[in-house]
Structures are given as structure tokens and as C-alpha cells.
Amino acid sequence: MPNLTDLSLLEAASALRKGDVSSVELTEACLERIEALEPQLHAFLAQTPDLAISQAKAADQRLQEWRKKPEEPLPLTHGIPVAIKDILCLEGIPTTCGSRILEDFRPPYSATSVARLIDNGVVILGKTNTDEFAMGSSTENSAYGTTHNPWGLDRVPGGSSGGSAAAVAAHMCFAALGTDTGGSVRQPASFCGITGLKTSYGRVSRYGLIAYGSSLDTVGALTRSAADLLPLFIAMAGHDPLDSTCMPDPVPEINLDDGNLTGVRIGVPKEYFIEGIQDEVETAVRSAVNVFEELGAEIQEVSLPHTDLALPVYYLIAPAEASANLARYDAVRFGPRRKSEKLWDQYLRTRGELFGPEVKRRIMLGTYALSAGYYDAYYGQAQKVRTLIKDDFDTVFKDVDLIACPVAPTTAFRIGEHGDDPLAMYLEDVFTLPANLAGVPGMAFPVGFDRNDLPVGMQLNAPHLGEKALFQAVHAYQTQTDWHLRKPDL
Amino acid sequence: MTNSAFEPVIGLEVHAELLTQSKMFCGCAVVDSTIAEPNTSVCEICTGMPGTLPVINERAIEFAVRVALALHCTISETSVFARKNYFYPDLPKGYQISQFELPLAHDGWLAIETEAGEKRIRIRRVHLEEDTGKLFHRQGHSLVDFNRSGVPLLEIVSEPDLSSIEEAKIYTTALRSILRYLEVTTGDMEKGVIRFEANVSVRQAGSTELGIRTEIKNLNSFRAMTHALSYEVERQSNILKEGGEISQETLGWDEASSSTVSQRSKEEAHDYRYFPEPDLPPLHVEPTWVAQIQSELPELPLEKRRRFVAEYGLTAYAAGVLTTERSVGDYFEAAVESAPKVRSIKIANWLSSDLFGLLNQAGIDFQDNDVPPVDLARLVEMVEIGEVNATSAKTVLAEMVSSGKSPDDIVRSLGLSMIQDPEVIESIVRRVLDAHPRQVADYLDGNTGIFQWLFGQVMKEAEGRANPSAVRSALSAALE
Numbered sequence: 015m016p017n018l019t020d021l022s023l024l025e026a027a028s029a030l031r032k033g034d035v036s037s038v039e040l041t042e043a044c045l046e047r048i049e050a051l052e053p054q055l056h057a058f059l060a061q062t063p064d065l066a067i068s069q070a071k072a073a074d075q076r077l078q079e080w081r082k083k084p085e086e087p088l089p090l091t092h093g094i095p096v097a098i099k100d101i102l103c104l105e106g107i108p109t110t111c112g113s114r115i116l117e118d119f120r121p122p123y124s125a126t127s128v129a130r131l132i133d134n135g136v137v138i139l140g141k142t143n144t145d146e147f148a149m150g151s152s153t154e155n156s157a158y159g160t161t162h163n164p165w166g167l168d169r170v171p172g173g174s175s176g177g178s179a180a181a182v183a184a185h186m187c188f189a190a191l192g193t194d195t196g197g198s199v200r201q202p203a204s205f206c207g208i209t210g211l212k213t214s215y216g217r218v219s220r221y222g223l224i225a226y227g228s229s230l231d232t233v234g235a236l237t238r239s240a241a242d243l244l245p246l247f248i249a250m251a252g253h254d255p256l257d258s259t260c261m262p263d264p265v266p267e268i269n270l271d272d273g274n275l276t277g278v279r280i281g282v283p284k285e286y287f288i289e290g291i292q293d294e295v296e297t298a299v300r301s302a303v304n305v306f307e308e309l310g311a312e313i314q315e316v317s318l319p320h321t322d323l324a325l326p327v328y329y330l331i332a333p334a335e336a337s338a339n340l341a342r343y344d345a346v347r348f349g350p351r352r353k354s355e356k357l358w359d360q361y362l363r364t365r366g367e368l369f370g371p372e373v374k375r376r377i378m379l380g381t382y383a384l385s386a387g388y389y390d391a392y393y394g395q396a397q398k399v400r401t402l403i404k405d406d407f408d409t410v411f412k413d414v415d416l417i418a419c420p421v422a423p424t425t426a427f428r429i430g431e432h433g434d435d436p437l438a439m440y441l442e443d444v445f446t447l448p449a450n451l452a453g454v455p456g457m458a459f460p461v462g463f464d465r466n467d468l469p470v471g472m473q474l475n476a477p478h479l480g481e482k483a484l485f486q487a488v489h490a491y492q493t494q495t496d497w498h499l500r501k502p503d504l
Numbered sequence: 505m506t507n508s509a510f511e512p513v514i515g516l517e518v519h520a521e522l523l524t525q526s527k528m529f530c531g532c533a534v535v536d537s538t539i540a541e542p543n544t545s546v547c548e549i550c551t552g553m554p555g556t557l558p559v560i561n562e563r564a565i566e567f568a569v570r571v572a573l574a575l576h577c578t579i580s581e582t583s584v585f586a587r588k589n590y591f592y593p594d595l596p597k598g599y600q601i602s603q604f605e606l607p608l609a610h611d612g613w614l615a616i617e618t619e620a621g622e623k624r625i626r627i628r629r630v631h632l633e634e635d636t637g638k639l640f641h642r643q644g645h646s647l648v649d650f651n652r653s654g655v656p657l658l659e660i661v662s663e664p665d666l667s668s669i670e671e672a673k674i675y676t677t678a679l680r681s682i683l684r685y686l687e688v689t690t691g692d693m694e695k696g697v698i699r700f701e702a703n704v705s706v707r708q709a710g711s712t713e714l715g716i717r718t719e720i721k722n723l724n725s726f727r728a729m730t731h732a733l734s735y736e737v738e739r740q741s742n743i744l745k746e747g748g749e750i751s752q753e754t755l756g757w758d759e760a761s762s763s764t765v766s767q768r769s770k771e772e773a774h775d776y777r778y779f780p781e782p783d784l785p786p787l788h789v790e791p792t793w794v795a796q797i798q799s800e801l802p803e804l805p806l807e808k809r810r811r812f813v814a815e816y817g818l819t820a821y822a823a824g825v826l827t828t829e830r831s832v833g834d835y836f837e838a839a840v841e842s843a844p845k846v847r848s849i850k851i852a853n854w855l856s857s858d859l860f861g862l863l864n865q866a867g868i869d870f871q872d873n874d875v876p877p878v879d880l881a882r883l884v885e886m887v888e889i890g891e892v893n894a895t896s897a898k899t900v901l902a903e904m905v906s907s908g909k910s911p912d913d914i915v916r917s918l919g920l921s922m923i924q925d926p927e928v929i930e931s932i933v934r935r936v937l938d939a940h941p942r943q944v945a946d947y948l949d950g951n952t953g954i955f956q957w958l959f960g961q962v963m964k965e966a967e968g969r970a971n972p973s974a975v976r977s978a979l980s981a982a983l984e
């Protein structure tokens with residue numbers, strides 16, 4: 015048997031069923047690997063070994079019973095060690111959002127997505143690093159230090175779900191949950207050479223996802239392949255009475271046996287191959303498109319004419335929503351308090367000292383965009399353009415089943431490279447933002463490496479609630495290629 | 505000093521806490537926050553914990569639609585919740601979920617009866633929002649109770665159609681009465697369940713232009729509202745009379761000093777940065793559901809008052825007294841129905857003066873009244889057909905209120921039934937005439953004025969229980 019942490023999630027699930035390995039053994043293997051690599055990577059904000067071992071023991075007990083009645087259904091996630099982005103609440107465990115303002119905040123509830131994974135038998139290893147309140151593309155905005163990319167320790171892992179991506183890429187866990195508001199699952203998946211799903215808006219409950227941009231926030235997952243990702247999606251997706259924006263539509267059964275893409279129409283939007291895109295990214299993406307063609311897909315060029323407006327629209331809508339979402343951090347009910355004689359001073363000191371600069375920048379931006387006299391010109395106008403961007407997708411999806419494009423213009427950049435230039439950092443998300451604005455799902459997956467041996471990612475987008483097509487296409491690609499099987503030397 | 509040259513222009517916002525089982529956006533029970541232990545009906549949602557989301561309480565929508573229909577509003581098929589942003593420790597999310605651009609209902613009216621006749625006060629909008637928590641200040645620090653946080657609050661905004669303080673009072677009283685008729689709120693003013701905000705301006709009498717207005721917040725009782733309005737109208741009139749200018753500002757009503765106090769000027773006005781609540785999809789209200797609620801609306805106070813006048817011949821005043829509360833009108837009609845031979849107007853009198861008086865004296869709320877309508881009707885019937893006289897009947901009613909026994913039982917046990925038997929009456933008359941030969945002689949000498957005195961003596965002898973008209977005819981016959 016190979017190193018346990020090198021098993022795929024599905025291989026591990028199968029070994030658990032056969033009794034070749036126990037959940038405790040898998041968990042211990044992951045904990046050991048975390049202990050060994052964490053000093054270099056800093057993927058975690060909190061580790062939960064005690065919780066993990068107790069969950070693993072319970073999972074083993076259930077497995078023992080199950081083996082007596084193997085006809086009973088048992089989720090593939092059962093007994094599998096995973097990590098959770100520190101934006102998602104886990105009852106009783108510190109959930110900081112990478113921010114000082116939530117230092118030692120222990121929510122008395124779990125996010126629905128997390129609770130559903132727990133119900134499906136997962137073992138939780140810890141909470142992973144993130145840009146503060148998911149605002150960023152590199153984890154450099156975390157108040158607790160940057161995560162390093164397993165493929166190049168001087169590189170960022172992407173963000174904001176950078177801790178989750180690094181942990182999965184470094185085989186510290188079999189899967190991790192992330193959140194994606196403007197690319198925060200797909201871009202780190204791309205930078206770390208793994209597979210990441212941004213679900214459709216409304217497909218997975220947002221309850222317990224600490225809000226950044228409420229109309230854009232989605233829960234996603236990161237694994238080493240589409241096949242590994244499917245059991246997590248199945249466990250999490252579906253209506254939740256606690257989230258009024260979560261769709262009541264049933265989650266379809268998804269079968270990955272058939273690797274044939276005959277008749278699948280894939281559109282390649284011309285607006286995504288812009289000046290400034292790294293050559294190797296374009297080359298890798300175009301050759302991946304050829305693989306899809308070889309698999310039977312019909313490729314055609316399409317146009318999403320309002321793509322260039324996605325960035326300004328996103329940076330009005332997300333900060334506007336954030337400015338309200340982050341108003342609750344007033345030190346009245348939770349979080350550290352900077353005491354002052356006067357109430358207003360207490361607000362100013364607490365928020366002034368405990369929010370990081372990027373968070374403050376976005377709160378200011380959003381507050382401005384919603385202000386009397388500016389609302390129509392900024393927030394109101396942004397909402398109108400958002401509709402145009404959504405219409406672009408609706409129009410294109412009349413002609414094609416999937417859209418194929420790069421995830422980010424470049425491979426992982428160096429830590430500190432965009433230090434003083436927020437706009438350059440914002441441009442990292444230029445290819446991922448439109449899917450959030452349109453509410454459609456997207457899956458990022460590795461399609462090559464650049465000259466520095468850094469992974470190149472590509473994404474497919476599908477119509478709203480069309481995750482099934484993403485799984486089938488990416489799985490078909492991954493049966494033909496082995497980019498997703500590469501492992502960084504650590 | 506008189507300011508009769510100026511007339512006030514008043515618009516009112518009425519906020520009413522709805523009597524739903526659970527809060528507006530979470531499952532917490534709505535409790536009486538004036539008596540419940542602080543922070544005992546709270547959860548992660550109504551305390552604004554990170555990651556939590558609101559879910560609309562459909563019952564609150566139903567209540568709001570009921571009110572909006574009663575106020576002749578147009579119900580929006582699609583309305584939108586919005587975030588109203590401001591910082592305050594009793595507002596846990598840092599924003600209040602309210603409605604702004606697309607309210608649940610708009611453009612209605614409420615008819616009020618003024619001395620000059622009926623007047624329609626236009627309703628601009630009716631919308632739903634969540635209440636805030638409550639702050640308590642103790643020895644240099646403040647405590648927050650979130651029991652009230654998230655309780656559904658209905659906001660009813662009138663156009664500035666009220667042109668006197670009296671009209672404002674009639675309007676708010678009528679509105680409270682409607683809210684109670686619709687059973688959507690307790691209307692308990694003492695507990696701050698209904699609160700007001702007013703916008704006030706004054707103008708030259710007869711002018712149609714609107715003056716610069718001020719807004720007055722935290723008016724938590726009818727008294728506070730009328731006092732604040734009087735104060736503010738007087739203040740503005742004085743400023744204008746002296747050639748001054750009103751400054752547009754937000755005022756608070758300070759009960760202690762009985763004056764309005766400036767809170768913030770126009771320049772300092774809050775920018776609430778309203779925007780659509782992304783956590784709640786637009787609210788769709790099915791027209792069929794609205795139609796159903798419409799069909800289930802009860803008769804409202806004004807219609808009922810007019811019907812009582814027309815159907816039962818009551819005075820407008822009496823009808824008003826009987827229709828302010830739905831339960832009183834229902835009681836009256838149940839009593840009337842149970843005693844078809846009795847004049848309704850008599851039942852109305854006994855109910856509104858005698859029964860109300862006794863309940864009031866005893867400190868009993870009308871809804872806790874132990875006298876069933878059928879018993880009140882029976883008592884009035886006994887008076888009407890002469891089984892008991894009016895004086896005795898009052899004693900009987902007092903006993904009914906305190907014991908809950910039927911009037912027949914009480915009349916029997918107290919021996920108050922009226923003496924009707926002509927032979928008994930004749931014998932009393934004879935006894936009285938025999939005892940007063942001098943007065944009888946006087947009468948026969950032509951001093952007919954003495955008749956009344958003799959009548960009184962007979963009634964006295966009968967302990968007040970003799971049928972007066974029978975006594976009268978027996979006395980006349982005996983003196984012939």
C-alpha cells in the first residue's frame with residue numbers, strides 16, 4: 015500500500031470499506047503530514063486533532079457495523095479527513111475569517127455545508143487560512159500570516175481559499191471546503207494544481223458561511239480530482255430552510271462512468287484571451303480545449319461582450335454588501351473589544367485596530383457606493399450592468415453546454431509581488447468574477463505547468479445548477495490526462 | 505397668545521409590533537419584553553451572529569396584508585426587503601431589515617370622523633421591518649436585551665393630511681382600533697407596542713403650500729404624541745410669527761421637560777444607505793392569497809359604527825363606544841340577538857354605562873368580564889317587562905359582575921322581584937290610606953298634589969318592588 019495520504023479520496027473510501035485501512039489510520043497519517051509540513055506551508059489557522067480522532071473513531075465504529083450490512087447506503091465521504099476554510103462556522107471551534115476582529119470567536123452553530131459533511135461521516139482536521147473575510151487572492155491579507163504554495167514556497171497559493179488549496183495540494187487532507195465570492199476557490203485551485211468547484215449560487219446553503227458579498231458568496235470544495243469532489247458536492251448540495259436564497263431544486267444523480275463527451279458543445283469566449291495573459295497559460299488552456307475536442311466535444315468560439323465590466327461591477331457590489339455585512343463587528347456581543355469611554359470611540363478603535371487594510375478599503379468603497387447621491391451612479395448602475403453580464407451567459411448557454419476559459423491570467427505569483435498595488439491584485443480575479451456575478455457554477459482543474467513548474471489551471475462554466483456537466487467533462491478530461499496526479503516535492 | 509393664523513400639517517408614521525408567534529426572521533418566540541427575563545428569547549439569528557441568515561415569517565406577511573387591505577392599499581405583488589444601515593448597540597447586525605423602494609403595500613386611505621364630517625387620510629405605504637433590542641443604562645454602563653430584536657414591526661406611513669392635533673388623535677385611535685379588530689397586535693400602549701413618529705409643519709391658514717417640516721421621534725404614547733404635536737405646532741408658529749425660519753431637523757420628544765429637543769439637523773441627517781437585502785429574494789404575494797385574506801376581513805370599526813346607528817337606532821356616540829373594541833360590539837350583538845323583544849338601545853345603555861362602569865370600578869378588563877351577553881340581555885328584559893325595577897336591577901348587575909350568577913338567580917335570592925299581584929298592591933294601598941286619613945281628606949278636598957306623596961308612601965311600604973304603574977292605578981281607584 016502506498017503512503018496513505020497519497021491515496022485519492024475514492025481510493026481511501028474504498029480501502030475503508032474493505033477494512034484495509036481505518037479512519038483513525040488515515041487521520042493519523044494526515045495529522046502527521048500536517049505536523050511535518052505546516053511550518054513551511056502555514057495552511058491552517060486552527061488544527062483540531064482531538065475532534066478529528068474522535069470523529070475517526072466514531073466513523074470506524076460505524077464502518078464495522080456497516081460491513082455486517084454492506085447493502086446499507088454509506089456515503090463515500092464517510093471516515094475521510096478533510097479541512098474547512100476558516101470562513102465556515104464549525105460549532106465550538108474558533109472561526110476567525112483570518113481576522114483579528116474574530117479572534118477566538120467560537121460559533122455556537124455549524125454552517126449547513128459543514129454540518130452536512132459531518133452528517134456524512136467526514137473527519138475534520140482543522141480550519142484553513144484565508145484572506146481576511148475572504149477579501150483577497152493570495153492569503154496575504156490574512157491577519158495570521160500568508161500560506162505558501164506547495165509548488166514553490168516563495169509563491170502565494172492563491173486566495174482567498176489558499177489554505178484549503180495548499181492543504182489539498184500538499185496531501186495534508188483528502189479534500190477541503192472553500193468559499194468562492196469572486197474566484198476564491200477556483201483561483202487557488204489553479205495556483206495549486208488541484209480541482210476546485212464553485213457551486214451555483216443557491217445550490218449549497220450559505221448558512222454559517224460568514225458573509226462577505228452575500229449575493230456572490232458560494233460554498234465550494236477542493237480536491238485532487240473531479241471524481242474525488244463529487245461525494246462532497248452530493249453531501250452538501252440541496253435546499254436548506256435556513257437560507258432563503260438556497261434553491262429548492264433537487265440535486266440530480268451524477269454518473270461519472272461515461273468518459274465520452276460526444277455532442278457536448280463547449281464555447282471558448284474570445285474576451286478571455288486578452289493581452290497580459292501569460293503565454294504558457296494560454297497555450298495550456300488551448301491544448302486542453304483540443305483534448306476536449308478529441309473526447310468528442312464540439313468546440314466553438316463564443317462572445318461574452320461585457321466581460322471587461324465584470325471587474326468594476328464586482329468591486330462595487332461586493333464591497334457594498336460587505337460594508338453592511340461587516341457592520342456587526344462592533345465588539346458588543348463577541349470579539350475582542352477596545353474599550354473606550356464613549357460608544358463611538360469604542361467602535362472606531364475596535365474596528366480601526368482589528369480590521370486589516372484591505373477590509374477597511376472595501377468597507378470604505380462599499381459605503382461610498384451606497385451613499386446618498388452616489389447610489390444610482392455606482393451601486394445602482396453596477397446592478398444594471400450585472401444583469402447584462404448575466405444576460406451574456408444566458409445568451410451563450412443557448413448555443414453551448416459549457417464555457418472553457420483560463421482561471422487566472424498568470425500562474426502563482428510571488429509572495430509580496432502585488433504588495434502595494436491593490437488594483438494589480440484585483441486583476442487576478444478578472445476571469446473568475448463573471449461566474450459569481452452571473453451565479454453560474456465553475457470548476458477549475460490543472461491543465462499543465464509553466465517553465466517554473468507551477469501549475470496552470472483552466473475552468474469550465476456551466477449554466478445555473480448545471481454542475482453535472484462540469485463533473486462529467488472534467489472527469490472525462492482527467493481520465494485522459496495526468497496533470498491532476500502530479501504531486502509537489504516537499 | 506393665539507396662533508390661529510397658522511394651521512398645522514401633520515403626517516404620522518405608526519409602528520406596531522405584530523402579535524405573531526415567532527419573530528420576523530427567526531424561530532424565537534415573541535415574548536412580552538417588558539416582563540420576560542432579558543435575552544431569554546434570542547438565537548444566533550436575532551443577535552446577528554456571523555454567518556446567520558434571515559428567513560421570512562409568512563404569518564407576519566399575512567398580518568401586514570390584512571392591515572394593508574383594511575387601509576384600502578394596493579398590495580405589491582413583488583416587494584423587496586432592504587438593509588437600513590446604522591450603528592447602535594441595540595441593532596445587532598449593524599443594519600435593520602426593512603423595506604424601502606418597494607414596500608409591501610402603498611396608496612391607501614383611512615376614513616376618520618371629524619366634527620366637520622368624514623375625512624380620508626391617505627396612507628402612503630405599509631411595510632414590514634424588524635424591531636431592535638432595548639438598551640438599559642445602569643450606573644455608568646449599558647446593557648442590551650435582545651428579546652425584542654427581530655420582532656415583526658409594521659410601519660404605516662400617512663401622507664401629511666392631518667390638519668389638527670385632534671385629527672391626529674382621531675386617526676391614531678382609529679388605526680389602533682383597526683389593528684386590534686384585525687387581531688394583529690395587542691395594541692398595548694403601556695408596553696410600547698405601538699409607537700409614533702410625526703412630521704410637522706405649519707402654514708398660513710388657507711395656504712396650500714407646505715412649510716419646512718421637522719420630524720419628531722420616540723413618541724411612545726397618545727399623550728406624548730399629542731403633547732409633542734401641540735408643543736411643536738406652537739413653537740413653529742411662534743418662530744414664523746416673529747419672522748423667523750424653521751430649520752429642517754429631527755427632534756426627540758423629551759417627556760421630562762415636555763419639549764421637543766433637536767437630535768440632528770438636515771446636514772447631520774443619517775444616510776442609511778438603503779440597498780436591497782441580498783439574503784432575501786424579492787417577496788412575491790399571490791393575488792389569490794390576497795383575495796382570500798380580503799374575503800376573511802372582519803367588519804371594521806367605522807362600518808360597524810354606521811351599521812349600529814342604522815340597524816339599532818343608536819346615537820353616533822353610543823355606537824362609537826360600542827365599536828372601539830371588536831369584542832364589545834360582538835358582545836352587544838350577541839346580547840341583542842338573545843333577547844329579540846328587548847329594545848337594542850336599552851341593551852346599549854346598560855352595557856355602555858352600567859356594565860362598563862361596574863367593570864371599571866372593579867378594575868376588570870372587558871375581556872375578563874364574567875357576565876355573559878345573554879345574562880345582560882335577560883336583566884334588561886326583566887326591567888323592560890317589569891319583573892324588576894331599574895333601581896333593583898343595578899344591584900342585580902353589580903352582583904352579576906362580582907359572582908357571575910344569572911340575573912334570575914340573584915333576583916330570586918335577594919327577593920327583588922317586582923310585586924305585580926293586584927290584590928297585594930291593593931292591600932298595601934289600603935294600609936297606606938288607612939294610616940294617613942288627613943292626607944286622604946286633603947286630596948278629596950281638591951288638593952290633588954298630595955297624590956304623588958301618597959304614591960311615594962305606597963312604594964316605600966312595598967320596599968320599592970311594586971310595579972309603579974299598577975300602584976298608580978290602584979291608588980287612583982282607591983281614592984275615587
Ligand SMILES: [Zn+2]
Nearest residue numbers: 530532547550
Ligand atoms: Zn431568534
